[in-house]
Amino acid sequence: MVSNELTWYMILMSSILINNIVLIRFLALCSFFGVSNEIETSIGMGMAVIFVMTLASASTWILWYTLLLPLHLEYLRTAVFILVIAGLVQFVEMYMKKALKSLYNAMGIYLPLITTNCAVLAIALLNIDYNLGFVNSIIYTVGVAVGYTLAIILFAAIKERIALSTAIPMPFRGHPIGFITAALMSMAFLGFSHLFGL
């Protein structure tokens, strides 16, 4: 559990390794299994997630503490956050297409996929649930996104090898063996639990 008492280093370690968003907390699984067939695309996806998640967390945090909370509109949280995130992604995509052509070519195709990525909304909500301050919530978000990138790159690397294998029984080909791989990775990440007494 992350809180304001932890140092930035602890927050990063906790979000990247100990509570890895994909392998321990089960968020963002759709893109984790969907966009991990090649290392190259998973790196692009990871970068796009780091970028969008940080932007989304910052804007939802500001919105919550400057608008929703003072006006006692807490019950609109889910609706407002999801619309802000969807709008933000659209806006970023349009801006990138016009002003940052090379960046757009690198991660543009992944941006629409991120709107439906539940991790972005989850982290925006968790920042509020954990009562994190602005700086801490940005650190936490970056850590979570880096954890996602780490997990998806490792998974893509293993999947590239599995694709070459012919020893896998027919019913397990494709996704089931992917889930078993994820189970083994998850066990490895469980080894990090209680690191630094967290």
Place this chain on the structure above:
Amino acid sequence: MSLWKDFTTGIIRENPVIVLMIGLCPALAVSSSANDAFGMSIAVLFVLLASNIIVSLIRHHIPDSIRIPIFIVIISTFVTAVDYIIHAFDMELYASLGVFIPLIVVNCIILGRAEAYAYKNNVFSSALDGLGMAFGFMLTMVILGGIREIIGNGTFTILNYQFINLGEGYNPALVFIMPPGAFLTIAFMMAAHRKWLKK
């Protein structure tokens, strides 16, 4: 006959979790006990049924170009309602589902059914489609949660009724109620579905 088909496709042939691989995050995250899995699927059932009915009712008034934001607003309204209802009536369930209740809003099952089915069909068959999909989700969740709870804890409990209790002599394999167990169980469920149920 076609009404019956509306209802049953979601349960086995197009089971959302096992076949379509959507709604995976909540399925894996809250299935460490059968009771949480059941509670989650009731919440999804309510949201899916209500949003399918409303979308289908107003489908002639929705401008095509902004239909997705409208669906999202409708869905998030019901999700907020469910969030507050669970908070009011079952604090224990609320604590164990946690952030996954508001996350029902980005559950692809619900937006997917609004877009692919309710937007094009009448109210009655949309409601049946929603029920069928939700039962498919519920069946998968309870089986997944049940397997994990029986192996990992030696019990099977839904709504305070204990159906199975393996007793003191059973030495539970704790890994099944921890994260790796979810991945492992769903992998075997998928493989079994492919081997025996797919035509």
